Amino acid sequence: MTSATHASPRIVERPAQPYIAVRARVTMATVDTIAHRIPEVLGRVAALGAKPAGPPFLKYNLIDMARQLEIEAGVPVIDAVAVDGDLINGTLPAGRYASYLHTGSPSTLVQANALLLDWAADRGLAWDMTPTEAGDRWACRLESYRTDPREQPDTAQWETALEFKLAD
Numbered sequence: 001m002t003s004a005t006h007a008s009p010r011i012v013e014r015p016a017q018p019y020i021a022v023r024a025r026v027t028m029a030t031v032d033t034i035a036h037r038i039p040e041v042l043g044r045v046a047a048l049g050a051k052p053a054g055p056p057f058l059k060y061n062l063i064d065m066a067r068q069l070e071i072e073a074g075v076p077v078i079d080a081v082a083v084d085g086d087l088i089n090g091t092l093p094a095g096r097y098a099s100y101l102h103t104g105s106p107s108t109l110v111q112a113n114a115l116l117l118d119w120a121a122d123r124g125l126a127w128d129m130t131p132t133e134a135g136d137r138w139a140c141r142l143e144s145y146r147t148d149p150r151e152q153p154d155t156a157q158w159e160t161a162l163e164f165k166l167a168d
Contacts, residue, residue: 016094021074057144064135105155126167140165
């Protein structure tokens with residue numbers, strides 16, 4: 001079993017941030033299909049002349065664990081640029097976020113998500129999320145990948161920032 005280390009969760013203020021992404025509807029069994037598009041998105045963003053403003057991410061918009069998830073694979077950019085094909089422009093909303101830096105294999109992110117959700121519940125914090133018939137619609141629920149696998153092949157050393165927007 002791969003071990004993981006954790007920093008303490010905390011609340012952070014984030015400014016609004018433009019981003020470029022691709023969006024897909026996937027199931028829990030096929031989440032990797034959108035995650036594997038991150039290198040493609042990074043290449044396409046560079047080809048458009050956009051400057052990344054941070055690490056690539058997965059943004060979970062709609063979550064229904066039994067059926068489908070709507071997820072975006074993207075990268076924050078300094079300034080929005082015109083996009084083509086299936087690329088979209090978006091803005092990560094400003095506000096307070098519960099933040100958690102996880103070090104460990106991506107296979108341990110389920111436990112890291114649960115830890116962050118429990119931490120917030122213990123403090124009475126509410127998510128900026130609306131339950132719908134199609135699933136839970138999140139204002140912003142990010143997994144930002146801070147480690148480049150080409151530079152760090154040991155997955156136990158990979159850092160992922162979880163940042164979930166809190167209700168105002």
